[in-house]
Amino acid sequence: MSVIAYIESPGGHFKKSGFEVATYASKVASSLNTQAIAVVIGKSDDAGILGQYGISKVIHVNSGEDVTFDSQIYTSIIAETYKNNGGSILILSHTANGKSIAGRLAVRLNAGCISGVNTLPDTTQGFTVSKSVYSGKAIATYSISTADKILTVMGNSIQPEISGANITPESISISTGEHKVKVLEVKAEEGGVPLPEAELVVSVGRGIKGPENWGIIGDLANAIGAATACSRPVADADWRPHHEHVGQTGIAIRPNLYIAIGISGAIQHLAGVNNSKVIVVINKDPEAPFFKAADYGVVGDLFEIVPKLTEAVKRYKQQH
Amino acid sequence: MNILVCISKTPDTTSKISFKSDNTEYNSDGVTFIMNPYDEWYALVRALEITEQNGGSVTVINVGPATNDIIIRKALAIGAADAVRVDTEAMDSYVVAANIAAHAKSKNYDMIFLGKETIDYNGSEVGAMVAEIMDLPYASYVSRLDISGSTATITRELEGGEEVSQIDGAFVLSAAKGLAEQRIANMKGIMMAKSKPLTVVQPVQADARVSAVKYAVPPPKSGVKLVDPDNMDELVRLLHEEAKVI
Ligand SMILES: Cc1cc2nc3c(=O)[nH]c(=O)nc-3n(C[C@H](O)[C@H](O)[C@H](O)COP(=O)(O)OP(=O)(O)OC[C@H]3O[C@@H](n4cnc5c(N)ncnc54)[C@H](O)[C@@H]3O)c2cc1C
Ligand SMILES: Nc1ncnc2c1ncn2[C@@H]1O[C@H](COP(=O)(O)O)[C@@H](O)[C@H]1O
Numbered sequence: 001m002s003v004i005a006y007i008e009s010p011g012g013h014f015k016k017s018g019f020e021v022a023t024y025a026s027k028v029a030s031s032l033n034t035q036a037i038a039v040v041i042g043k044s045d046d047a048g049i050l051g052q053y054g055i056s057k058v059i060h061v062n063s064g065e066d067v068t069f070d071s072q073i074y075t076s077i078i079a080e081t082y083k084n085n086g087g088s089i090l091i092l093s094h095t096a097n098g099k100s101i102a103g104r105l106a107v108r109l110n111a112g113c114i115s116g117v118n119t120l121p122d123t124t125q126g127f128t129v130s131k132s133v134y135s136g137k138a139i140a141t142y143s144i145s146t147a148d149k150i151l152t153v154m155g156n157s158i159q160p161e162i163s164g165a166n167i168t169p170e171s172i173s174i175s176t177g178e179h180k181v182k183v184l185e186v187k188a189e190e191g192g193v194p195l196p197e198a199e200l201v202v203s204v205g206r207g208i209k210g211p212e213n214w215g216i217i218g219d220l221a222n223a224i225g226a227a228t229a230c231s232r233p234v235a236d237a238d239w240r241p242h243h244e245h246v247g248q249t250g251i252a253i254r255p256n257l258y259i260a261i262g263i264s265g266a267i268q269h270l271a272g273v274n275n276s277k278v279i280v281v282i283n284k285d286p287e288a289p290f291f292k293a294a295d296y297g298v299v300g301d302l303f304e305i306v307p308k309l310t311e312a313v314k315r316y317k318q319q320h
Numbered sequence: 321m322n323i324l325v326c327i328s329k330t331p332d333t334t335s336k337i338s339f340k341s342d343n344t345e346y347n348s349d350g351v352t353f354i355m356n357p358y359d360e361w362y363a364l365v366r367a368l369e370i371t372e373q374n375g376g377s378v379t380v381i382n383v384g385p386a387t388n389d390i391i392i393r394k395a396l397a398i399g400a401a402d403a404v405r406v407d408t409e410a411m412d413s414y415v416v417a418a419n420i421a422a423h424a425k426s427k428n429y430d431m432i433f434l435g436k437e438t439i440d441y442n443g444s445e446v447g448a449m450v451a452e453i454m455d456l457p458y459a460s461y462v463s464r465l466d467i468s469g470s471t472a473t474i475t476r477e478l479e480g481g482e483e484v485s486q487i488d489g490a491f492v493l494s495a496a497k498g499l500a501e502q503r504i505a506n507m508k509g510i511m512m513a514k515s516k517p518l519t520v521v522q523p524v525q526a527d528a529r530v531s532a533v534k535y536a537v538p539p540p541k542s543g544v545k546l547v548d549p550d551n552m553d554e555l556v557r558l559l560h561e562e563a564k565v566i
Binding site: 136304315 | 357417447451477497531536
């Protein structure tokens with residue numbers, strides 16, 4: 001048996017979520033006294049780097065080609081590599097593409113699948129693993145009854161950990177057949193860290209009053225080196241781009257630090273952010289519900305507080 | 321064009337979550353259930369728009385017990401032509417997908433729409449499973465869909481970007497925000513829904529592969545520590561020394 005990890009390389013580059021999956025897979029493998037094998041598809045950075053995260057073998061499929069995303073083709077490649085390498089557990093990242101193939105692979109490999117896990121599995125009695133459910137209001141522990149098992153790992157659930165050295169990837173070629181999905185274009189957002197990957201996030205709500213006031217928020221985000229997010233009404237009003245909208249209907253994030261500025265803290269907003277490690281709330285209303293979910297709070301006018309906080313961060317950065 | 325839209329039932333987000341039987345079962349007492357927002361607002365509405373422009377009809381399907389008829393009637397009131405309910409408990413994503421696919425195989429749908437995820441378990445699993453059982457292409461997290469003849473042009477939301485692609489022929493799609501604008505059922509729709517066909521079918525044989533063993537409620541936050549608005553150096557110090565996040 002072995003643990004197989006599919007590591008995404010969007011645009012030819014590994015992301016933090018990929019190193020998280022490699023680390024997760026190697027930890028699962030060592031708890032089962034077996035090895036973790038990584039699969040990389042198409043163009044990518046030096047795939048051997050995955051050895052640093054505890055992967056003992058890297059299989060790089062069609063390394064020279066630009067294999068555009070098609071869930072059927074990726075499923076076939078991963079299923080074949082999994083079977084040829086004695087896979088019994090398959091780990092993917094909980095990303096849009098990871099989720100589009102996890103379910104397919106579950107059908108193809110007759111495997112039970114749990115998506116969005118945020119802890120390592122307990123393999124002492126059967127196989128159980130936990131994830132956050134009901135918009136972060138509960139934690140569920142699931143068990144998988146099938147021999148083959150598939151997990152997708154929620155971002156920021158595990159710290160990438162260096163435990164080995166670079167290895168030489170094994171290049172193989174698998175015929176992909178015809179793509180039924182023709183990818184015309186992949187647009188990357190401009191600049192900065194993408195929100196789902198960010199460890200530090202500065203987020204703004206309707207308290208900002210209008211898009212013309214956004215500058216002070218951008219300044220704070222720059223000073224900290226944070227990604228920016230917003231509440232739904234702010235995205236709906238086009239004050240900020242839609243992909244920054246967090247919450248039940250937007251995206252769910254779990255950064256180390258979430259600074260909520262002029263956001264009331266409605267339950268649908270919290271659904272996307274309440275797994276953040278530390279929450280700071282800046283709001284002029286001491287009764288704002290967000291304070292109940294916060295670790296640190298500042299009661300007052302954001303237009304005065306945010307520039308002061310930016311200055312304080314700059315002072316701190318100069319000293320450290 | 322005939323489109324199948326898969327709809328699920330979830331607790332309203334504002335519901336208080338609790339468990340029973342020694343934290344092994346979800347306690348639905350007093351909980352208000354709604355149609356999963358991604359299914360209702362985006363998948364269903366975009367399917368209706370497409371059939372309004374190109375002809376054809378929208379069928380909705382739910383895998384679940386008779387108590388789910390309330391959300392099925394709502395989908396009919398919003399505009400679906402007819403509905404199918406597979407009369408079984410949705411034990412896991414695979415059981416749901418196997419039953420949806422079994423129905424879809426007996427018909428000839430041009431497209432199958434789902435929501436990007438259910439807001440209770442946030443699985444995002446069913447769509448990919450249906451696509452695989454049906455051997456169809458799958459476009460997930462779709463925020464824009466244009467149909468021209470037999471070609472669909474699709475925008476998918478990815479982490480830190482978007483992907484634009486084209487698919488010819490039948491496919492499965494999961495809907496994200498942006499795909500359509502929410503529609504509210506009007507009085508006429510609600511009246512008409514009562515007489516639209518809702519066929520109840522028996523489940524196919526499929527075994528659940530995943531089961532919930534126990535639930536827990538996350539430990540409460542220890543309480544907010546308030547910082548003086550005139551002392552932001554103190555906040556930065558706390559974030560560095562105490563919280564260790566910067
Ligand atoms: C089904 C459903 C799904 C939803 N999904 C989402 C979602 O995914 N994400 C989401 O965010 N919302 C979502 N919502 C909306 C949500 O319920 C709230 O309406 C929304 O989050 C409120 O946004 P807000 O906090 O920015 O605005 P408001 O509620 O208007 O709050 C503004 C806050 O700013 C404070 N403020 C004002 N001026 C200042 C100042 N000068 N200085 C400091 N503080 C100030 C106010 O005290 C207030 O607390 C959803 C709603 C529904 C029904
Ligand atoms: N019991 C069900 N009956 C019909 N469709 C469902 C059911 N459960 C989930 N779905 C569909 O599958 C989508 C994704 O669900 P999930 O994989 O559970 O996150 C939902 O948005 C629905 O469109």
